[in-house]
Amino acid sequence: MATETPTHAADEPSLADRDALLRKAPVTPSSPMRLRMEALIHGWQKRIVAELEAVDGKSFKVEPWTRPHGGGGITCVLQEGNVFEKAGVNTSVVYGTLPRAAVQRMRADHKALDLDPGAEGLEFFAAGLSLVVHPRNPHAPTVHLNYRYFETRDAQGRAAWWFGGGSDLTPSYLEEADAALFHQTLKDACDKHDKGYYPRFKKWCDEYFVNKHRGEARGVGGIFFDDLDSTNGTPDELFGFASTCLAAFLPSYLPIINRRKDAPFTEHEKRWQQLRRGRYVEFNLVHDRGTAFGLHTPGSRVESILMSLPLTARWEYMHEPPAGSREATLVEVLKTPRSWV
C-alpha cells in the first residue's frame, strides 16, 4: 500500500474543503492527483459523448448530481438512439468517510486493512469514469470501460492511493477482426508504459468478467487492473498509464461500431442478442464488485450505477444454441478465453 508522510494533522480541513479551494486555480501537473484525475475524466467524458453522438445522431441526456455528503457526478445517457439501444457515460468525484470494511471492499486485494487496523472509518476520495454502450444491432458488440482513482486518509493523516481500470468487449456474435482490433489497440496503449502490462491485465480481465455460475466469460475480454499503487509506479507514471488507456478507447471501439451498426440482421439474431443481454445483467448484478459496492453503499445514486444494465434483456429456460451455429461458436469462446493478438 502506498503511504505518504503525513502532511496535515487530523484537525486540518477535509480533502473536500481543501480541493474546493484549489479548484479555483487551473489544474496543472503539480496539482494534487485528485484534481488531475477529475480534469482527465471530465475531459474524456465530453469528448467520448461527442463522438458517440456523432455516430448515433441523437443527443445524450446530461445530468449533473451532487451527493449530500460531498462531491457528485455527471451522468450522460442516450436511450433508444438510432445506433445505441442504451449508452451511458458517467463520471463521479466523491468525498466521504466509510467504515473500514467498505473501503476494504473497494480494493481487490483488501489492502486497506493493513492501514491502522484500529481506526473505525477512513476519509476517502474516489474519482472515476464509467461507460457502457449497448448497440441495437446484434452484430455490434457492447463495450464497457472504467478508469478510477482512490485516495484514503486515516485519522493520523496518513494517506494511501491506487488506480484501477480497464475496458472490455461483449459481442453477441464473434467477429474475430473486432476482437483483434480491440485487443491490439489496448496492447499498444499498455506497451507504451510497460511490456508486462498487457499480458497481466488481459489475464486479469479474463478472470474477472466471468459468470462463474455458468463457467462462461461475459465477453471476449480486454484489460482489467486494480490496486495499482506505489509498488507499480509513481503517481505520475500510473496517471500517465490511465491517460493513455483512456485515449485508446475511441480508436478501440469507433471502427468496430462503424462497421457493424448497419449490418443486416434477423429476428433470430436479435433474440440471441437479448439472451446475451440477460447474461450481461447476471454478471453485473451477481458478480461485479463495483456494482455490489455501489448498491450496498447508503446514499449512492442507484440510477447511475444501474445505467450499465441494457434497455432490454431476456431469459429462456435451457436455451442452447445448436452445435456448429454462430451462437455456439460464441459460447465456446466464452468458455475458453483466447489470445487475440
Add this chain to the structure above:
Amino acid sequence: MATETPTHAADEPSLADRDALLRKAPVTPSSPMRLRMEALIHGWQKRIVAELEAVDGKSFKVEPWTRPHGGGGITCVLQEGNVFEKAGVNTSVVYGTLPRAAVQRMRADHKALDLDPGAEGLEFFAAGLSLVVHPRNPHAPTVHLNYRYFETRDAQGRAAWWFGGGSDLTPSYLEEADAALFHQTLKDACDKHDKGYYPRFKKWCDEYFVNKHRGEARGVGGIFFDDLDSTNGTPDELFGFASTCLAAFLPSYLPIINRRKDAPFTEHEKRWQQLRRGRYVEFNLVHDRGTAFGLHTPGSRVESILMSLPLTARWEYMHEPPAGSREATLVEVLKTPRSWV
C-alpha cells in the same frame, strides 16, 4: 435448534442410502419427515402444473434431473404460453455434505453454527417446491411460492431440522381486490394453525422481499417464514402448517389470474410491466438469499435456479411515473407496505 438423540453412529449409512431403501415402501405418517416432505411437494407439483396448464392451454416441459452427489429434482417450465409468459414449478430433493458456512447461509438466523462448531462439514438434506409465474397480461400479477424442509446431521449423528416457506404477489398495477384475496387466503391458512402466524409472517415477507437499494418492496407481499423448528412446534405440526399453506396456493391465485388474464391493455402498460420485471430481476439477483446460495453452490443446477427470472425485462434510466398515475400508485404502495385484510 431442534436436536434428536443420536440414533445412529457416524459410520452408519448416509441419509441418502437409508432413504433409498425406505422409498421402496409407501410413505405414511410414520415415515421420516424427509420422505413425507418429498411426497407432499411432488403431489402439489403435479396438481399445480395441471391447474396452470388448464388456465394456459399449453403444456409444461417436464425435466427430471439428478445431482452427481445425491438427489435431484423435477423442473417444469411453460414458456411463451397463451396466458403465461414464463411459469416454472420446480421440486428438488437433495442430499449432500456442505461446509458449515454454507449450511449456515441456508438459515436466516445462522443457527447451524451452534451445532458442534468444531466440525468441518455437515451432511444435509433439503427438499423444496419453488414456483414463479409471470403472466403475459400486465394487469395479471406475478406470483412466487416456496416451501422447503431441511435436515442436517453432524459427524456424531446429531440431527437438526427446520421448515421455511411463503408465497408473495407482485403486480405491475395495483388491484386492491387481488391483494386482499391473496392475503385473506393466506391468513385463513395460517389461522388454522396459529393466530400469531399471519401477522408475524406477513411482516417478515414485507421486510424480506425488498429492493433495499431502491427502498421499494418487490410486490404487495404475502407470507414468508424461515427457521421454523422445535421452538415453534413439533415436526408433525409444522409439516401440517406447510401442507395447509401449499393447499392454499391455488385458491389464492387462480381467481386472480382468471379475472385478469384477458384484460385489455396498451403498449404503455406492457412497457411498464417490463420495467417492473427489471425490478424483479434486481431483487432475485442482488438480494435473494436462496438464489445467492444456489448460484454459489458448486454443482447446483443454474437453469432451475434462474427459472425464476422473467422471459423479458427492461431498464430505463431515471424512469419515473407521473404523479397520480396508476404506475405511481403502485410505487407508493411498494414504498409503504399496507395491511390488506
